[in-house]
Amino acid sequence: MCARGETFACVRRCIARMITKTVIAFLFRSPGVRNAAAVAVAVAVAIGCASLANAQVVERRPRSAEPDVAPTTFVGGGLAYASPRGEFKDYVRGAFGLTGHLVHAFDPEGILAVRAELGYLNYGNTTNRQALGGGALGLITVDVTTSNNIVVGGLGLQLMAPAGTVRPYLTGSVGFSYFFTQSSVEGTSNIEPFAETENFSDGGFTTLWGGGLYIPVRRGLKPISIDLGAQMHSNSDIQYLTKSSIVITNSSAPPVITPVRSAADFITFRLGITVGIR
Numbered sequence: 001m002c003a004r005g006e007t008f009a010c011v012r013r014c015i016a017r018m019i020t021k022t023v024i025a026f027l028f029r030s031p032g033v034r035n036a037a038a039v040a041v042a043v044a045v046a047i048g049c050a051s052l053a054n055a056q057v058v059e060r061r062p063r064s065a066e067p068d069v070a071p072t073t074f075v076g077g078g079l080a081y082a083s084p085r086g087e088f089k090d091y092v093r094g095a096f097g098l099t100g101h102l103v104h105a106f107d108p109e110g111i112l113a114v115r116a117e118l119g120y121l122n123y124g125n126t127t128n129r130q131a132l133g134g135g136a137l138g139l140i141t142v143d144v145t146t147s148n149n150i151v152v153g154g155l156g157l158q159l160m161a162p163a164g165t166v167r168p169y170l171t172g173s174v175g176f177s178y179f180f181t182q183s184s185v186e187g188t189s190n191i192e193p194f195a196e197t198e199n200f201s202d203g204g205f206t207t208l209w210g211g212g213l214y215i216p217v218r219r220g221l222k223p224i225s226i227d228l229g230a231q232m233h234s235n236s237d238i239q240y241l242t243k244s245s246i247v248i249t250n251s252s253a254p255p256v257i258t259p260v261r262s263a264a265d266f267i268t269f270r271l272g273i274t275v276g277i278r
Helices: 007-029 036-054 135-139
Strands: 073-085 095-105 112-131 141-160 167-187 195-218 224-234 238-240 260-262 265-276
Touching: 073 112, 073 224, 095 141, 095 265, 112 135, 112 167, 141 195, 167 224, 167 238, 195 238, 195 265
Parallel strands: none
Antiparallel strands: 073 095, 073 265, 095 112, 112 141, 141 167, 167 195, 195 224, 224 265, 238 260
8 A cells, every 4th residue: 555645656666566577477487588697687677676666766856956857768789699499499599699779768767668679680601612613713712601690670669667776677569570591702811792692581570579677877868778688589480591401512503492481489688788868
């Protein structure tokens, strides 16, 4: 029960407890997510929200007494590791990449916000060295590199605890996944390829949901926070290539390409930063 005059403080504590329970449920009860990274996130969430739930709310000054307003728009990015799930795990061991996001809050405390995100993942590379061609071209050796990649994007909502030492949050988005494999050719002494082509691609609708926490490292008008989180990506039916999907029989015949078709679900674990811009 909330005492008289403490309605606002009670609501804040209830929101913090709700988000904490949901984040912990996602990290501990989702199949295959019980690893060290997830445990670290859950422990930090629990510590941060426990301090928030037990703390008294400091009385806010009237807006007229505040010369500056905290930003409600944030940009961020970081490193990501994707852990395949279900059928996808039978064909892909893992993926590494980069993610970025843009968040705009509907309120000064950032409890509810719209979130747009984009990411790039690479789940394998293969390099073959061979002669550039027949005749005199056989004197030139080149590297042919084939890479398997995923581009993901989404637009949805973010729900965040209103205050605290750390601020846990939940996200839910709808978007797209684009799987593509491309090959490039470069000389053994070159840095940039001089020719490249896309061997295969497929894409489709995806859903993204997850949670994490923001750990403030600087406050004020240009706040900076460490962003630590996990996100589930659901792709029900996608065709893609793996290392064994391309078979090269000999130098004169074209490669044989056999795509894999399956669900391609994976969980991304993210470590990055978020910066307030306006």
